[in-house]
Amino acid sequence: MEVASDLGETSIEAEIARETWITRLGFIFAVWGSMTGLGNVWNWPSKVSLLGGGPFVLIYLIMLALVGIPVVLTEFVLGSTFRRGFPSALKRIHPAGEFLGWFCMANSAVLEAFYVVLIGYAAVYAGFALTGLQLGGPMGAAYFTDQPEFFVNLLMSPLTLVGLIVVWIVVFAIDYFGTKGIERSVMIFFPLLWIIVIGMAIFGLTQPGAAAGINFYLNPQPNQFFETKMWSTAVSLSFFKLSAGMGILTAYASYLPRKGELTNSAVTTSLLDTTFAFTAGLAVFPIAATVGVLGDETVGSVGFAFVAWPGGMTMSGGNLLGFVFFLMIVFLGVTSAVSLLEAVVTAVMDKFGWPRSRTVIVMTIVMFLMGVPFTLWMAAPGAAATDVTWGLYLLDIFDYYVENFGLVLVTLFMMLITGWVWGGAKIIETANEAGDFELPSWYVWVIKVIAPIGIIAAFAFIVLSIFLEGLYLAGTVLDLIAPLVWVVICAGAAIALTMAKGVE
Numbered sequence: 001m002e003v004a005s006d007l008g009e010t011s012i013e014a015e016i017a018r019e020t021w022i023t024r025l026g027f028i029f030a031v032w033g034s035m036t037g038l039g040n041v042w043n044w045p046s047k048v049s050l051l052g053g054g055p056f057v058l059i060y061l062i063m064l065a066l067v068g069i070p071v072v073l074t075e076f077v078l079g080s081t082f083r084r085g086f087p088s089a090l091k092r093i094h095p096a097g098e099f100l101g102w103f104c105m106a107n108s109a110v111l112e113a114f115y116v117v118l119i120g121y122a123a124v125y126a127g128f129a130l131t132g133l134q135l136g137g138p139m140g141a142a143y144f145t146d147q148p149e150f151f152v153n154l155l156m157s158p159l160t161l162v163g164l165i166v167v168w169i170v171v172f173a174i175d176y177f178g179t180k181g182i183e184r185s186v187m188i189f190f191p192l193l194w195i196i197v198i199g200m201a202i203f204g205l206t207q208p209g210a211a212a213g214i215n216f217y218l219n220p221q222p223n224q225f226f227e228t229k230m231w232s233t234a235v236s237l238s239f240f241k242l243s244a245g246m247g248i249l250t251a252y253a254s255y256l257p258r259k260g261e262l263t264n265s266a267v268t269t270s271l272l273d274t275t276f277a278f279t280a281g282l283a284v285f286p287i288a289a290t291v292g293v294l295g296d297e298t299v300g301s302v303g304f305a306f307v308a309w310p311g312g313m314t315m316s317g318g319n320l321l322g323f324v325f326f327l328m329i330v331f332l333g334v335t336s337a338v339s340l341l342e343a344v345v346t347a348v349m350d351k352f353g354w355p356r357s358r359t360v361i362v363m364t365i366v367m368f369l370m371g372v373p374f375t376l377w378m379a380a381p382g383a384a385a386t387d388v389t390w391g392l393y394l395l396d397i398f399d400y401y402v403e404n405f406g407l408v409l410v411t412l413f414m415m416l417i418t419g420w421v422w423g424g425a426k427i428i429e430t431a432n433e434a435g436d437f438e439l440p441s442w443y444v445w446v447i448k449v450i451a452p453i454g455i456i457a458a459f460a461f462i463v464l465s466i467f468l469e470g471l472y473l474a475g476t477v478l479d480l481i482a483p484l485v486w487v488v489i490c491a492g493a494a495i496a497l498t499m500a501k502g503v504e
């Protein structure tokens with residue numbers, strides 16, 4: 001019995017009881033749902049436009065092939081081979097792997113905590129667009145169309161907390177039913193989101209600012225092709241976009257039936273995600289140009305999705321378009337947030353043998369509470385102009401460490417442990433067992449050498465820019481405390497959970 005020898009006698013029962021995706025398409029849609037999130041409408045378009053349009057898209061695709069897709073494939077192989085969440089799967093390769101796994105889960109939990117806050121903003125926007133209500137606050141009575149007044153009024157009100165609660169209820173309700181809940185929801189969200197984004201791109205391209213917007217978005221600046229920043233940004237952006245280094249892809253692949261297809265799935269989902277982001281850009285920039293917010297200084301920050309876009313949408317298309325747009329953001333975010341909750345839930349269930357219902361309830365409460373500080377609506381004195389409240393300030397600073405340090409380092413060590421300790425050849429072998437197409441044997445070097453070098457180079461650039469430009473600075477003492485808090489949370493949780501006694 002192959003299963004018994006792989007996993008040990010004690011795991012056979014768990015093995016038999018493990019949930020699986022109902023269909024292959026369900027798995028692919030679920031992975032796509034995770035990859036395609038808020039990053040597609042805020043990070044991606046703003047990075048593309050800031051970094052030189054067309055050439056950046058090309059660089060992104062190259063780095064996707066050399067680094068992003070190999071990482072996705074490796075995470076898939078981990079999950080499908082060991083049929084366990086991220087920490088337990090890595091532990092089977094090397095005991096130290098479990099520490100890395102839990103470090104990743106803690107980093108992911110912080111990410112989830114503030115990510116749901118952002119989806120909450122979008123939910124509040126959708127509500128105001130639908131009802132046409134006014135939001136009074138420090139900036140005066142703001143209509144939904146008054147930007148950025150509306151955003152500031154929202155940030156400075158407890159509505160941030162209301163949004164957080166509403167979104168958590170939805171995320172909880174889907175994940176409570178495990179892979180079945182996720183699969184059913186993405187079967188609806190997938191077509192719906194594509195219809196919305198294509199509709200918006202058509203709308204954008206028929207607006208008077210279409211030419212200027214597209215020019216701004218994709219205008220090649222060939223001299224930038226050789227700038228290191230473009231290449232390193234492409235790598236770190238691709239990790240966020242592909243949900244890599246979060247333990248999600250491993251958890252999702254652990255629910256595949258034995259010998260599930262992995263290679264084609266990795267390529268298809270990654271490219272579908274990029275296509276969605278690209279299409280979203282075709283909507284954003286023409287609309288931004290039409291209403292005159294192109295090149296706004298908020299481009300590149302959270303404010304891009306909540307100031308430039310909504311202003312543009314509602315001004316050119318009215319409240320209904322604004323509503324549809326924010327509904328899209330909520331759906332995009334929910335499918336990603338569900339996947340991250342599921343990654344943590346899978347990890348905990350596999351280690352401690354808890355039932356799903358209890359695990360989902362406990363982890364939802366934990367991550368909801370972790371998210372509350374990110375909703376704080378009091379003004380943050382001394383913080384940078386864009387970080388109006390304590391909540392947004394904390395969000396920006398933690399986002400910086402989670403993305404630039406957490407995701408990048410977790411992915412690097414995961415690639416090294418899997419490629420070198422376990423064996424790159426095994427990755428290729430596993431992928432080829434049921435792959436729609438065969439990976440050549442030289443691909444092992446992409447996994448063992450090229451991808452890690454790409455990650456190290458990207459990380460070196462991040463560290464270098466800290467030396468050149470300074471740490472994330474908003475001018476308060478928290479600038480120095482936040483990284484410490486982040487390290488203590490991630491390393492502390494990793495030590496405690498690795499040492500805790502589990503069932504395996």
Ligand code: PFF
Binds near residue numbers: 035111241337341
């Ligand atoms: N791939 C997601 C995105 O681009 O928005 C990243 C993500 C963030 C996934 C947070 C899941 C999550 F909870």
